[in-house]
Every structure is written in structure tokens, then in C-alpha cells.
Amino acid sequence: MNGASRAGDVTWESVFGHEEPYPEQADGIDAAIDLADDGGFLVVEGACGTGKTMLALTAGIDRVRDPDSSYERVVVLTSVKQQLRQFEEDLRTINANLPEEWSPVSGLTLVGKADVCPYSREGVAGIDTETVYDRCEGLRERTRNLVGDGGDTTPGALASAAREAQTGLADSGSADGPDYLETAGEPTPYLPGTADFEGVEYCPFYATFLEDAPEDGDPIEAVPFDVTDRGHIDTEELVGLSAGHGTCPHSVMGAVLPHVEVVLGNYYHAFDPQTVGSFTGAVVDDSTFVVCDEAHMLEPRVRELVSDGVGDATLRDAEQELTRVIQPVEFEQSGKGAADGDAGSADADLVQGELEAADVTLRELKRTREFVADLREEIDRRVRAHLDRTNPDWRAEPQALDDEELPLRDPEEPGRDDLTAWAEDAGYDEGAWLRAEAVGAVVARILDEAEDEDVRRAAPAAGRTLAHWIRADHTAFFREIELERTWDETEPSGSWRRAYNARLGLHNCVPGEAIADTLGSFGGGVLMSATIEPMDVFRAVTGLDALAADGRPVGERTYGLSFPEGNRASFAVDAPKFTHENRGSRGESNPTRRAHVDAVCDVAASPGNVLVGMPNYAEAAWMAEALSARLDRPVLLDESSDDDATEALKAEFFGGDHKVLVTSLRGTLTEGVDYRGDRLAAAVVCGVPIIDTSSPRTPAVKTAYDRRFGGDGPGGRSGFETALTVPAVRKARQAIGRVIRGPEEVGIRALVDARYARESWDSVRGYLPPDEREEFDPVSPDMLGFGVERFWSSVATDG
Secondary structure (H helix, E strand, C coil): CCHHHCCCCCCHHHCCCCCCCCHHHHHHHHHHHHHHHCCCEEEEEECCCCCHHHHHHHHHHHHHHCCCCCCCEEEEEECCHHHHHHHHHHHHHHHHCCCCCCCCCCEEECCCHHHHCHHHHHCCCCCCCCCHHHHHHHHHHHHHHHHCCCCCCCHHHHHHHHHHHHHHHHHCCCCCCCCCCEECCEECCCCCCCEEECCEEECHHHHHHHHHCCCCCCHHHHCCCCCCCCCEECHHHHHHHHHHHCCCHHHHHHHHHHHCCEEEEECHHHHCHHHHHHHHHHHCCCCEEEEECCHHHHHHHHHHHHCEEEEHHHHHHHHHHHHHHHHHHHHHHHCCCCCCCCCCCCCHHHHHHHHHHHCCCHHHHHHHHHHHHHHHHHHHHHHHHHHHHHCCCCCCCHHHCCCEEEECCCCCCCCCCHHHHHHHHCCCCHHHHHHHHHHHHHHHHHHHHHCCCCCCCHHHHHHHHHHHHHHCCCCCEEEEEEEEECCCCCCCCCCHHHCEEEEEEEEECCCHHHHHHHHHHCCEEEEEECCCCCHHHHHHHCCHHHHHHCCCCEEEEEECCCCCHHHEEEEEECCCCCCHHHHCCCCCCCHHHHHHHHHHHHHCCCCCCEEEEECCHHHHHHHHHHHHHHCCCCEEECCCCCHHHHHHHHHHHHCCCCCEEEEECCCCCCCCCCCCHHHCCEEEEECCCCCCCCCCHHHHHHHHHHHHHHHHCCCCCCHHHHHHHHHHHHHHHHHHCCCCCCCCCCEEEEEECHHHHCCCCCCCHHHCCHHHHHHCEEECHHHHHHHHHHHHHHHHHHC
């Protein structure tokens, strides 16, 4: 893309942001470049301190800047916000150290509308993080209608009118002057609210973007700043430069996206079909070098993105939307005309015109409405039958109901689900499910034109899910009714809908095919994490083996900790297995629980902060209570909470006297959090954090993996190992990886559970990479305290 910025014979060392690479970095960069030139992928497991971020950026930018390469950009995908910041920092380091004759590497961080919309950021015009998407689409639609074919005005006139509103306010003699909306430290040309044209609300930021964009040309011409000379553009800079000019930051972000050399985003930007279809599709192609960071999360994250579902409330709203489209035609056909007070219904001529254009019949609309109504009745029948069977008194105390999952088939016996079978018996064939998608789309178009309100229509979402339901196979996808606790006083007393949200869930148990399809769209790249091993499992479940079979080469590199071994002690404590059967209830004291509390207390004698990871939040609460009774230092408990609460907890942990922080290994504090320097002296993991096996989804995933891979791979492992055990061990390894982050850091890493310490039928020791198995020497519980004391004494002596 910017080949003119470098000579053809310049090597990647000119891109690398530091004076000298680590040996592992040099090896990885060479391997990544060679593989990318052949359309392949490098999988890297690199311990903290390997410099994976700089490795991947250097290899990708080198390909982009090579005039003989077909790569035009690097797209970085990560699931952790802090890692996004690390890529921004490393890109700035690269730019600060480029040869003088080179232009800076251009970059952009992708975020959601709520992060860039001036109204949402400042909480004005009734727009916030909850409403921004619906309000934005509505404002944009009205703005386009005002200036489109047959519109009443032009984008320039709308933008000018909004700017002149400020002038008018100033001319009115107001002592305070005009009240400009400010965001990202910059004043905008507009009042702190949306604009109005002859009673029609519109967005002046979007109007300005439309005014600046060419009718037939590249939207980059509407961007009010030079992209190529700015280096990396983060969110605050993007918003300040755009909104300060009066144009829409989100539209500018979309216009800039195809023109920068490095794009930083999350997995949604490549693996979510709707996001790719509406926003990032231009960069998901073979001219892009992709970097998947935190790649151990690729499989579970993509599983969520390619699963599907539709709520009972959405089906209800879709049924109502269908009625509002059907009624005006029925009234006209009956000769009655639209009923008084039916302004919310569409006009009959509009409906008939749209149906004709979309090749959808009124009969199909009625049939779909009937199908949706009957589907809701069947959901109602099944939920009531389940509650009557399992909790006959549920109507008396609906507030006491727990979340539930109602499988629609045996999780371990793939086959047609009960709801599909019901539909067939009720006369709804495959066509009824499939046509719901086209029907939902046309209903939304009609209502968007007929009704002046900023809402996301339910019919398209319902239609897409119903069509997906009938298309998806019955081994890879598991179907169930999910009941989530809520409280809705508008529902009648005695109805389960007062206590529950119900959702038809369609879960993709084996997302490897979807991952491979997307990865195969890119030209090549790097997938990296500190916890990828075992490699054969990772390659199988992410579809990399399938890509390799299709001729896309896949290489592997594993780099262990390169920091001084004397700075760390690693223990695999042969304590009783912390399994559900062994530990019993949290209210009782037994040898297993006592042994794990004793082990944590031994490690908590360390001179510094200690992180304790438990299999779930409930066990974390139990451990925190037990430690508070034993230790003479503060014990903090991390509970499932929002980002603000988590940030406050981290600040408390890092500040002041030494503390113990207890959390779930499935939470946010054991991955991607920077415990650099003296923030952490030790990390303890109790048990193997295998996900809840009581959920019917778990055996469904296990069965799907057994059927997909069987005894032929990966490594002859069972579905339970591949789908559950390996991810659990990666979670544990992520937690202990928080301790040693640099060559000067010292600390203790402890895995407390016999499964880490010795071989057995359920041992997980074999899932640790060879270098970690060597370091994590088995130790008996009674010798752990001695080992901890000896380590800290040796460090003090060496110091």
C-alpha cells in the first residue's frame, strides 16, 4: 500500500520498534513473513515478555510496506481491551523509530457507536449507550429522506441550518452566548441536541458527512483530516477531529477504515456476520494480514458470535409488527378503510407496493404471523409443563424461580429437536421457517417508512433466527429454551412471563468451520497467545487443520519464559482434587477444603499482593471468607460486576498495604490485566476451572466434539478433553501468568490440585507445555510453606 515509503531491499529490522529483537522475536517474525508470503498462518505460544505484539506488528507492517507484497493492511483482533492499548502503544513506538525517509504507519482503533457518537458520549438529546443504535439509525434514515430523491432539501442546507442556530442564539443577546456541544475536548459547531427541519428531527453531524461525501466516489473525501500523515488515530483523536469539524465520527471511522495500514479491533469486526456485512467487510479479504491476539479465546468467542437466538418478547413484537402491516390491506379489501386511531399502521398502498417489489405475498405475511403466534403458544405450553413438573408451587412464589435451560433434544443424542418436530406436525414445513426471513425484512422496511419512531424492528431478527433454526444441522447446533430471571409487572399474575424472559437458543457447538471460513478470507497472518498449547487441539478446534488440508500452510512456534529462573518459584501442590464431589457444600469443612485454604495461606505469606483464582465466583466467595478468618492482611473479593466496579477493585488491590484478591478463573481479573512491577508477588490457582457441566449445553458440546474428531484427533483425545479440559487448563495458566511479566520481577506461581501434580485418570499435567511441566515440580501440601519461605529467603539473599 505504501511501498513508496521504503526500498525493496529494506528488511523488517527497519520496521521493528526497538534497537534489538529478542531471539524469539526475530525467529517468529521471519517465520510469519515466510508463511504469509505463501498465504499461511503462524501460531505462536509465547510467554509474557516474548514481545508477541511487536513480533506480529513488525511482520504485518513489513508485508504491507514491501512493494512486492500483495498485502495492503494489518487487521488486529483481540478480546481484551488492555491488549488493544498495548497494540496502540507498540504502533506508536514503531512510528517513533522509523527511518527518517519513511512516512508514519497509519492506524485506526475501531470502537462502537456509543464510544464515538457526540450525543451518546455527552448524554444529550436522549441518546445514551442503551439507545444510541436505534436513535442513530432513525436519525440517519430521516436525514437521508430529507436529502434523497424527492427530498425537501440538501445536506448542505441541513448542516448550515444547524450551524446558523448557534449564530441566531448569539444574535439574540444572550449573556452567556451560544452553548456549543463539546466532546473529546473539542467544541462542535452545533447546539447540544439534534437539529430540526420543518418538524423533522435529523442529525447535523451526519448531514455534514453527506454534504462532504462525493455522490459517486470514495467516502474518504469527506474526512476532514489527512489520514496518511497522522500515524495512529485513537478514539479520542478521531472524535475530536471529526466532531470538531461538525461531521459524524462513526461515518468518518467507516470512511477511514479501508485506507489505513493497521486496523485495531475485536473479534466482532471479523467474525460477527452482521458487523462484517454492515461495516468491516471491506477489510476482510486476501489483501489483509490478520493478527488474532489472545487466540486461546478464539474458539469460545466465535462460538458466541455464530450462535443465534430469539426471545419470546421479540417474537411477540414481531407478531404485532406483522399485524400493523396486514391490517391496512385487510381494511381496504373489506371496504372499511383504516380504522380511526390506527395511525401506527402502514398505508395499504405502501404495503402493497413494498410486497410486490419484494416478491412477498399478503398470504405469506398472514402465514408467518400465524406461525409466530403458534410458536409462542408452544413455548408457553412447554415452560408451564416444565415448571408444573419440577416446581408445582411456582405460581405462588415466582420471585424464587431460578434460571433454567430446557433442552429440546437429548444433549448427547444429536437429532431433530422437539420444536422442529412440533412445527412439522402442526403443518409448518421448512418453507414456513425459511420465508420468515424475507417476510421480516419487508415488514421492517414498511414500518420504517410508515412510522416515525427510532426503534429496532423485531421482525427481521425473528425471521433471521427462524430461518437459521431450520438450516442448521443437529449435531453442530444444539437447541433449547432458555429461561432467564426477570420481573415484569405488566404480565398477568400467574404467568411465568412475569418472572422469566424466555429465549429460543441455537448454540453452535463446533465453531471451527466458521473460524476457518473467516481466517481463509484473509491473506495470511499470526495467531498468538501465552496459552495455546496443546497445539494439536488448537489447530483442530479453530479449523486451522482444515485450512492446511486446503493448501494454506500453518506453522507453529512455542517460546517459554526467558527471564531468570531464580526469580520465580513454581509449585504443583499435591492437594486433594478440588472437584465438586470432593469438596462438598461450601457450608461444610472437610479435608479437601481445609487443604486448599492451608495452601493459599502458605503462599499468602509472600511479601506482596497475592492473587487467588477459584473455579467460579461462588467458590471465590467461600475462599475469601475462609481467608479473612485466617490472615492478618486485607482480603478482597471480586464478584461478577461492571467495568467501573472492577477498575475500582483493581485500584484498591494495587494501592496501600499488601492484600489478597480472590476471584473466579472465569472472570476478568485473571486475563489481560497488567500486574507488572511489584503489583503481584504470587498467584494461586485452586482446582481445574472446567465450566458448569450441569448445563445441557456442556454435554452437547462434548458430544459434538466426539462426533467431529472422535478417536482420530486431535491426539486421540475425547470430546470432554478437547472441549472442556484443555480450555480449563488454559484459564489456570493465564492466571499464573500474571506474576512474572519482566526480567526484574520475582514471584511465586502455585497450582493447587493433585491433577496438576501427578498422573492419574483425570490428570491435567500432560496439558502443560514441556517447559512448564519441568518447572512445576510436585510438592506435598506439608512442604509448601517451607518452599515458599525458602524462595523468598533466597531472593532476599541474592538481592
